[in-house]
Amino acid sequence: MAYWPQKPPLPETPEQLRARIPGWGVDLDPKDRPSVPQEVFDPGAYGARWEFPDRQPERYGPRERSIEHAFLPPVFGTSAPLHGVSGRIRRFAYDRFSEGRNAHWLLLIAADRVDTFEGLLASAARGRPDDPVTETGVLAEARSHPIASRAGRVDTHHQVLDPLVVGGPWVLAGAGVLAAAVAAGRALSRRG
Amino acid sequence: MRAMVYRGPYRIRTEEKDVPRIEHPNDAIVRVTLAAICGSDLHLYHGLMPDTRVGTTFGHEFIGVVDSVGPSVQSLKPGDRVMVPFNISCGSCFYCARGMLANCHNVNPNATAVGGIYGYSHTTGGYDGGQAEYVRVPFADVGPTVIPDWMHDEDAVLLTDATATGYFGAQLGDIRQGDVVVVFGAGPVGLVAAQSAWLMGAGRVIVVDHLDYRLEKARDFAHAETVNFAEHDDVVVHLKRITDHLGADVAIDCVGAEADGNFMQQVAGTKLKLQGGSPVALNWAIDAVRKGATISVMGAYGPVPSAVKFGDAMNKGLTLRMNQCPVKRQWPRLFEHVRNGHLRPRDMVTHRIPLEHIAEGYHIFSSKLDGCIKPLIVPSAA
Numbered sequence A: 001m002a003y004w005p006q007k008p009p010l011p012e013t014p015e016q017l018r019a020r021i022p023g024w025g026v027d028l029d030p031k032d033r034p035s036v037p038q039e040v041f042d043p044g045a046y047g048a049r050w051e052f053p054d055r056q057p058e059r060y061g062p063r064e065r066s067i068e069h070a071f072l073p074p075v076f077g078t079s080a081p082l083h084g085v086s087g088r089i090r091r092f093a094y095d096r097f098s099e100g101r102n103a104h105w106l107l108l109i110a111a112d113r114v115d116t117f118e119g120l121l122a123s124a125a126r127g128r129p130d131d132p133v134t135e136t137g138v139l140a141e142a143r144s145h146p147i148a149s150r151a152g153r154v155d156t157h158h159q160v161l162d163p164l165v166v167g168g169p170w171v172l173a174g175a176g177v178l179a180a181a182v183a184a185g186r187a188l189s190r191r192g
Numbered sequence B: 001m002r003a004m005v006y007r008g009p010y011r012i013r014t015e016e017k018d019v020p021r022i023e024h025p026n027d028a029i030v031r032v033t034l035a036a037i038c039g040s041d042l043h044l045y046h047g048l049m050p051d052t053r054v055g056t057t058f059g060h061e062f063i064g065v066v067d068s069v070g071p072s073v074q075s076l077k078p079g080d081r082v083m084v085p086f087n088i089s090c091g092s093c094f095y096c097a098r099g100m101l102a103n104c105h106n107v108n109p110n111a112t113a114v115g116g117i118y119g120y121s122h123t124t125g126g127y128d129g130g131q132a133e134y135v136r137v138p139f140a141d142v143g144p145t146v147i148p149d150w151m152h153d154e155d156a157v158l159l160t161d162a163t164a165t166g167y168f169g170a171q172l173g174d175i176r177q178g179d180v181v182v183v184f185g186a187g188p189v190g191l192v193a194a195q196s197a198w199l200m201g202a203g204r205v206i207v208v209d210h211l212d213y214r215l216e217k218a219r220d221f222a223h224a225e226t227v228n229f230a231e232h233d234d235v236v237v238h239l240k241r242i243t244d245h246l247g248a249d250v251a252i253d254c255v256g257a258e259a260d261g262n263f264m265q266q267v268a269g270t271k272l273k274l275q276g277g278s279p280v281a282l283n284w285a286i287d288a289v290r291k292g293a294t295i296s297v298m299g300a301y302g303p304v305p306s307a308v309k310f311g312d313a314m315n316k317g318l319t320l321r322m323n324q325c326p327v328k329r330q331w332p333r334l335f336e337h338v339r340n341g342h343l344r345p346r347d348m349v350t351h352r353i354p355l356e357h358i359a360e361g362y363h364i365f366s367s368k369l370d371g372c373i374k375p376l377i378v379p380s381a382a
């Protein structure tokens, strides 16, 4: 107990632990732990033969970057370049706010939601509409013991909210279409 | 090629995509033979990571065969069977030169706080990942390693993240002989952290989760004591009680942003995205350890602030240590542990899912159905 000087005794001795657990104590010496200490200066250790890497060409337009960087780092990912309205929001978030500002992240999260919506439209226009049933993988429920798997867990309370997160863009899209139809209807009736 | 593609929160599909090209002289293109879904992928899948773009491919745990290499690559050639760390590292920046391979400053334009990671949103550099038939691997001379002949493919793929991370998490705990170690989370990372705590001489290892099937794994596979937090009104008091009211010497958070156990935190953090995740497990760790203890955080959190109990951490004189795991640095020692049978990563694999059915794989792993601990993804051409 914490009220007295000695540590409480352990249930097992080192000999018992060594007998019960394969490899008990083999890394007892911190020298055998590869990440102790965290920083070990050894620039040749990981195969780089350069002081600074070659620069990757910017093939997909000007690459957005954090304004905390002094310059565009030499290597970067080329997946999903900025496009559409989400791209404009993202570009603004990168150009205007550092990583230290909540606005930077909240704009990026907002852009993610816009991107989901743009993705729905673009994919439908390409003749490959999103299918919430196959894309959410819920068909796997049938052979995954859906009821037994969920017994006694605490996350089932909020899992019921998941359909809202998934359905959100559809609901918003539906509301948008409805609002547009109402507005168009009004405009027509005013003209008539 | 076929690739997993993100469509929006909770929605993914397998699509036809262009085979990646060499963008930089030290790139390699790798044909993926085996990949995995990680607990970290769930943060993307649930739409929690800012700048996760529709059309991107996830996957930072994969092995494969080198298909082609850029002109400056010297250590690999087409046909080599390689395992690839989840970190992308240049090998030469301030951080790489000091062994901080998870914190490379030359590979992520989008953020300076985090390095480059395959298939992990634009916040970690905008690289496509390995849940696909082919993947671009930058710095082929730095990251990938040829898979040793004796190593099983399923061990190799689990060494690219989960196993290395659990092992690293135990190291950051600065475990000394006889320490009482509490591990939060009995996923692949927590299970390996528990096993690794024994390797470092722990005197007791206690694993906390609410999924009975995972706690069972923690008992037989990781030889740990277990606590099901759903069975306790106040798990902190229970942890105090079973540690003589002193508290553990070390805690390892292997849960991260999507921790359960507090409905409001969950809804604010993961449904409404109002904070960088729900730090329930981290706060339990802060309360449950003894004064002067060390907490190692392997669980991932988002870049917006989270409601962490820093006041208690300060008053208790705690040491908080954390990082993304520098995977390649763990490998020489970890290869020995796997070879000697001290660690058996592939025993955690519960599901092997064809790439074409990956949406169902994500659903099963995310909803923790069917006894799922670690799902592997098998590309069609593999």
Ligand SMILES: NC(=O)c1ccc[n+]([C@@H]2O[C@H](COP(=O)([O-])OP(=O)(O)OC[C@H]3O[C@@H](n4cnc5c(N)ncnc54)[C@H](O)[C@@H]3O)[C@@H](O)[C@H]2O)c1
Binding pocket: B038, B039, B040, B041, B042, B043, B161, B162, B165, B184, B185, B186, B187, B188, B189, B190, B208, B209, B210, B211, B214, B229, B254, B255, B256, B257, B258, B259, B260, B261, B280, B281, B297, B298, B299, B300, B323, B324, B325, B373
């Ligand atoms: N630092 C790194 O380099 C690194 C690498 C890989 C994974 N991670 C992170 O590690 C974490 C675990 O990864 P995983 O693959 O094992 O994920 P996982 O989803 O399989 O496991 C998480 C476990 O935590 C349990 N859990 C939820 N709330 C809890 C609570 N309050 N207390 C205790 N347990 C709770 C869940 O039931 C689940 O079993 C994730 O956050 C992941 O992002 C970090």
Ligand SMILES: [Zn+2]
Binding pocket: B038, B039, B040, B041, B060, B086, B161, B162
């Ligand atoms: Zn991971």
Ligand SMILES: [Zn+2]
Binding pocket: B089, B090, B091, B092, B093, B094, B095, B096, B097, B103, B104, B105, B106
């Ligand atoms: Zn670097």
